[in-house]
Amino acid sequence: MEVRAVTFLLFMGHLASAAKLGVVQTEGGAVEGRSKSTGLFSSVDVFKGIPFADVPQRWEKPKPHPGWNGVLKATQYKERCLQINLLQTKTQGSEDCLYLNIFVPQGTKLSRNLPVMVYLFGGAFLLGASNDVEFLGQSLYDGVELADRGTVIVVTVNYRVGTLGFLSSGDHRMPGNYGLWDQHAAISWVKRNIDKFGGNSDNLTIFGQSAGAASVSYQMLSPYSRGLFRRAISQCGVALSPWAHQREPLSLLKKIASKVGCWRTDVDLMLTCLKMTDPVGLTMAGKIDILLLLGQGVVMDLLELAPVVDGDFIPDEPSKLFSNTGQFDYMAGVNSMDGHIFAGVDVPSINQNEANTTQAQVRAVLAGLTKEKSGPILDRAEELYSATWGSPPDPSKLKKSVADIETDFLFLVPTQIALKLHAKYSSGGRTYSYLFNMKTRIPGFPKWVEAEHAEDLQYLFGKPFSFSLAYFPRHRDLSGYMIKYWSNFARTGDPNIGESRVPVQWPRFTNSHQPYLTINHRMSKSSVSYDLRADYVHFWTSTYSNQTITQLNQD
Template sequence: MKFLMLTGVLGLWLASASSATLGVVQTEGGKVEGENKNMGLFHSVDVFKGIPFADVPGRWELPKRHPGWDGVLKAIKYQKRCLQVNLLQSSSKGSEDCLYLNIHVPQGRSLSRGLPVMVYIFGGAFLLGASNDVPFLSNSLYDGNEMADRGGVIVVSVNYRVGTLGFLSTGDARMPGNYGLWDQHAAISWVKRNIEAFGGNPDNITIFGQSSGAASVNYQMLSPYSKGLFRRAISQGGVALSPWAIQRDPMAMIKKIARKVGCRSTNIEEMLMCLKITDPVGITMAAKLNLLLMLGPVMNLLELSPVVDGDFIPDHPSRLFNNTADIDYLAGVNSMDGHFFAGIDVPSINKRKTETTANEVKKLISGLTKEKGAAAIQSTYSVYSAHWGSVPQQDVIKKTVVDIETDFLFLVPTQIALQLHANHARGARTYSYLFDMKTRIPGFPSWVGAEHAEDLQYVFGKPFDIPLIYFPSHRKLSANMIAYWTNFAKTGDPSKGDNKVPAPWPAFTVNRHPYLVINSKITKASVRYDLRSEYVRYWTDTYTSLPFVTTDQRTDPNHN
């Protein structure tokens, strides 16, 4: 009898110890019902997967509002990604019906109300990716449950069109481009209109993203269409000023794609009409990357990206930072964001028994700086080899290759964006960081630091989600990153909020340039100043002042 009574009391206690849950939620398109995931005593996360934020998009048309649905939409599984090439560039996957988002709402004993909202934009070179991408054992890397639960914010992840269907453009009004950016805008707008019903504060939205998603975040900040749409933004490893983040010759790209799919008319209108009736899979595969035909750095293959369309992006990104004056901005890079690219461009850097020669370094520089010719090769090489000494060690040379690509593709453009933001800010704050946790990827040389995208596992709380493959130091780092990121979303200051942080993070201003070094041992000494300022000055002053050269003046360092 006592056992039965104890069991009954325990059952009642467990029932009362469970958290609140939203159940059915009314949105502008209709009712949705997700699932409640238990995260521990008195707390859980309501998860809604695959909510449509727009109708099936027309080919190279702007997204339109979804017509809605009858009954209750069971939002319990991810919907298809947008049509794209696969990672190996061997086939396509996804669908043109792909404009869906996912919502993670943390709950306690009572229903959440007025929570800050963080909208995540995935990366993938504007060519591939999805809101539920990168399988991470039993879950997606971008699963927002841990971040929502530990940070006390609503996390939203969104799909958008990529590749040819998202970024093909004529460079004029006939096919302006930027359809993927318009999709992101439509998703953020949907969140603004609907998130209150999920317990969110529509007046406190932060957008964040990584790589091309980080550049997309920057583009959303710069667009005049975003005024009043969100309050804060975080760019992790990419900005609109990154050389891979803007299409320089969209007409040449669209003609190349048209030739590949048999739309060979020299009349542009006829060519576009042909493209619009061509099989979408064929059009998608026409943009696949062929590393075997690569001439020069892999960056040169990344030809599909946003364009200056005179509308969503009305001018060059560097001239649009006045539109960011009221948006708090936090941006940074990983210490070796360029390592992945450098390993393709100069394969010897990852081979312990293979030397990397000075000539290979010059050849890489030549590919990156071809628009400036021989003078750029020599001046860049001199700056980056200045610390080598007369007999440089191989690790020093190999790390220099990574530094060149990291600086050129990520770090310097990010520092320029931070400076432009600080220059134009009216009450908004600016923050800079360097993520420098040693790589966890096996097989790399011992000198490799933080690889491209390695920060994401910590932001999304994977060391807590999958504890067996991480150490306590990784959980400490993850807890601190979630605290900084979500404090920033709540208050505009990563040091202030209800999540404890290990050290104060000072703001980046017009004249003072502090940055936080993020790893598993953050202390007050982790705040440093003027990140790689010598190299930032080189690329922004010396390199910029060099004259452009014509195609026939460009020099191959092998033929001096």
């Protein structure tokens, strides 16, 4: 009996280890990754640093990679695209950076026909990488847990950022959007090659957070994306977000040129000089100068590098391109305090227990965002956000209002508008709205702070499982819920239907019916609500008019 048991275990172990892709033939050549065990009969094949395009030329669209001989050992992440570091003191990365990483879950048999999820990182279009924020040898965007628990292929990609990715002259001479073209090239490479890794090339979902979420939105809006992918997820950002659209590219180009000694009255000569300038100097010239605020304005004004209307990839104002998005299933949402990190820069006292935040400071934030120094619009905004303060004003509610204002203006309202426009122009694509509001895990913040910007990512990428000692069971519950909803959506276009059973049914968002799902560790029927922050969305969409609102209200 014991001999038979040992034989059986050895046989099963052989089956488990047999499910490895080994060498995979791509259009550029053969690649070989490594297998990471995730259980007795499961593993994830990990391929790092596969080139999806050639080394990009300065301010040119990416070109196909020429290929390689032999077997490429895809076992190490490649350098990020050249960018400033987080402290903005120096640069890091390389111009040779257009690489992607693939995570393929395996059971006792090789996976086939799996849904594919392509992730676009965030970082204000200034910084970030496909393997960003490493901790104990693992990237925040490591796809092993999501791939394994969701039974999906996860792909993470690099793209150009900063001045090399988004500087533009505003015309055909330097149209811009090079980072968006890189993303498009990566998604296209996945479309052409992922079947060799066991993926279904007809079932691609793109997803991203912050600037990556806005990038997802831009990819949906572009006419070049027709038929390229089927579904999209925007986490905390859309193309309509005020920080995601560069409106005066030539003015910014002249400012960058002045910093590197290239300013000329003749734009052609200025561009020639820029193209000959050291890339490190160009990259440093795009950094954010927080000192320029000096208590005046808002930090959003310093986020200048972003996609532009180039007449090509983005042929018109984003709000006018939503007819292109109706073919895609779309899921979008925000974190309950996405704006808190920016509010804390604009009004530092909101995070200081010993300091008071004044009504004048709240009004100044509203003025900085709306560009209205006085008048009825500003008065109505102040009246709306002060309604819950009480008399005399509750200090914590007043502070929280600053975070709410910036969350609404920068993230929540633009996302709600994008969802409404998607539902309006839907040609079969389904729409889903969510609010992520798990309590922050960041130490030192006041008790009223909920889900901070980017806090959703640790749960989606399964960190409570891979770093279990750093989390509690409630965090693993939440992580499991998110992986189920996201992977179901990638598989079927419906977050409720797939291989994973979800805790709550998530209703569709339509023109006449606008539910949203509140996502945290306590999921129940009460997690479904309707008309997210309706009074605030109505205020911004009816009072603070712009081209987006006009398009939304058109018949």
